Amino acid sequence: MLKSHEIVNSHSGIAIVIGTKAELIKCMPLMLRLQAQKKDYWFIHTGQHPLGKACEEFGIKKPDFILSKEPKISTKFWSKVSKAALIWFLKIISRIKRLVNKLQPKYIIYHGDTMSTAAAAIASSKILNPRKRWKNVHLEAGLRSGSLFEPFPEEISRQISDKFSDILLxxxxxxxxxxxxxxxxGIVKVGNTIVDASYISYQKAKKQRLKKPLGKYALINIHRHENLKNKKRMKKIIDILGNIKTKAIWPLHDNTAHYLKKYGLLKEIEKMENIEIVPLMNYSHFIFLIANCFYLVTDGGSIQEESLVFKKPCVILRKKTERQEGLSTGINFLTKLNLGYARKVIEDIEENKVRAKNFKNPYGEKGVSRKIVELLK
Structure with a gap:
């Protein structure tokens, strides 16, 4: 399914392929900078997640091309069986390949480690396009967890994307x-666009005059596929959350709620009077909660980076992490889902034994999107 403006056969444009909300957030500073400079770019949406609200939130133009029907909610994509996801993946590769050959951009940019990222890298690669003249650009290249299956399928997607890229940011x-x-x-170290995205979002939240939650609070974020699909892991995660003594706020993903109900664990959470389950909110609001929280408890990826921007202690409920830079800062803690270690870390944080050092953010400072635009002139 293609919805587009008139196709311009030109080498002067930049094509940005995005499938998920996380990709959009991290590409947002780059897209806003291009728009501010009135530099043309094509926004290609694979349809993996619905993006309309996020585009509206940040003033990003609507996609020029939508390659498949968006699910009504993001978590519907992964609720499908693996076979259906594979069929979708192959279709998107074909559609991106056909479209990029019509557009003939100078650069095709894709971000991170999703199925859309890998599809874009493969579809625009020299293997499928022997005569290609465009450059493949992987934004957020080089992250490695050390295991192909932790996190899954992201670790595989990012390695595929790096393999088929001409410029590795x-x-x-x-x-x-x-x-x-x-x-x-083709390696160029530029820093992480999450730094720009976090500051843009925090400023937007302040303008909205959002109210800070009363008192100290931990912020919980659980949604990893390899955790949700494993009942034993989810039980362990709930046990770990039981060690939180301070007030906690948990914006609950639909998919997480589904598995908590399936495993009979939602009732366990509801018994924990200090944990308040709230609906998901837009990114600016979520960043506002991060900026004002006591500490974070998460199995997510980008949130580890956001914790460094705002210098917030972060308890990571994973076996492995590809964001290993944070582990040397003294405020990111990889628990490996060890109950005893997780309990000790939470206790130390709540007793103020963990303090943010004046570390230099390993992901750089503001201005990453400016560097990228300069690089791709």
Whole structure:
């Protein structure tokens, strides 16, 4: 399914392929900078997640092309069986390939580690397009967890994306080192656009005059596929959350709620009087909660980066993390889902034994999107 403006056969444009809300958030600073400079770009949406509200929130133009029907809610995509997701993936590769060959952009940019990212990298690669003249650009290249299945399928997607890219935009010294170790070419360390996205969103939230929750609070964020699909892991996560003594706010994803109900664990959460379950909110509001929280408890990826922007302690409920830069800052803690260690970390944070050092953010400072626009002139 293609919805577009008139196709311009030109090499002067930039094509940005996005499938999920997380990709949009991290590409948002780049897109806003291009729009502010009146530089033309094509916004290609794979349809993996609904993006309308997020585009409206930040003033990003509507997609020029929508390649598949959006699910009504983001979590519907992963509720489908794996076979259906694979069929979708192959269709999107075909559609991106056909579209990029019509557009003939100078650069095709894709971000991160989703199925849409990998599809864009493969579809625009030299293997499928031997005569291609555009450059493939992977934004957020070089992250590595050390295991193909933690997190899954993201670790596989990001390695595929790095393999088929001409320009690898590394987010840190470590990601640059990872790429050099793999003998990749076209590596440019620029920093992480999440820094720009966080500041833009926080300023937007302040203008909206959102009210801060009363008192100290922990912010909970649980949604990882490899955790949700594992009942034993989810039980362990609930046990860990039971160690939180301070007030806690939990914006609950639909998919997480589904599995908590399925495993009979939602009732356990409801018994914890200090944990308040709230609906998901827009990104600016969520960033506002991060900026004002006591600490974070999460199995997410980008939120580890956001914790460093606002210097908030972060308890990571995973076996492995590809955001290893944060582990050396003294405020990010990889629990490996060890109940005893997680309990000790939460206790230390709540007793104010963990303090944010004056560390230099390993993902850089504001201005990453400006660097990228300059690079892609």
């Amino acid at each position: 590394a987010v840190s010294d470590l990601s640059e080192k990872n790429l050099k170790k793999e003998k990749k070419k």
